[in-house]
Amino acid sequence: MPERNISQRVSMKVGELAQQTGVSVRTLHHYDKIGLLSPSRRTEAGYRLYGDDDIIRLQQIVSLRQLGFSLAQIQDCLNQNEFSPHDVVQLHLSKLKEHIELQQLYARLEIIASQLQSTEAIxxxxxxxxxxxxxMIEKYYTPEQQAQLQARREALGEEHIHQAEAEWQTLIDQARTEMAKGTNPASEAMQVxxxxxxxxxQQFTGGDSGIASSLQSMYQQEGAEVASRGMVDPELMEFMGKxxxxxxGSDHTGQV
Incomplete structure (x- = not known):
């Protein structure tokens, strides 16, 4: 395994790390207390800071938690020298293949996995x-909803899913073009x-009102740009809302 080439060195206080990752301060303090993840750096004034390796370890913890590992099991895994960040990413990739709503995260993990096996900077x-x-995904989708989405993915098949992803991108590009042209949101072109x-x-939710509600909540609370991972900006979301x-008869569930 090539040595990791970290392209950015950071030092973060617990509040800063919580704000950027969505992991609560309380959870980070708990991980510190049980010895699962502790800040490895200190300032001259004695403040404890999380560094690069701490952040990479937190990513492994979060991934393993989503995979159903207990904190004790995660501790055992991470204490094994042969259990690398790449192993965790590959495990997470395998799990994400089951969920239609996690394709962008899957793509990001694929990139990280490739970088971890090369000398490319991470x-x-x-x-x-x-x-x-x-x-964010675990925050808005219940385990039952994720199971429903998994079953729907299996029913649709990989080819259909890739086609839907391409259709989304084309549709977003079309909407952005109309917005740039100053098209009236009520126009026939926009109604199409x-x-x-x-x-x-509808394809994504399968008509399930609970999943639609979770999707809408994620967009409302996280904002369009964060929830869509950059696919839809607030301006475009506002335009589509109009x-x-x-x-x-619109149900106003206009999220990606």
């Missing part, structure tokens, strides 16, 4: 974003886009 920001996205947009949401409001 940004600590990549690990911070992985932690944030993983926590709205219908396709809602159809893709277009949907102009559609009779």
């Amino acid at each position: 940004s600590i920001q990549d690990f911070l974003q992985l932690i944030e996205v993983t926590n 886009i709205v219908q396709k947009w809602q159809s893709l949401i 277009a949907m409001a102009a559609t009779k």
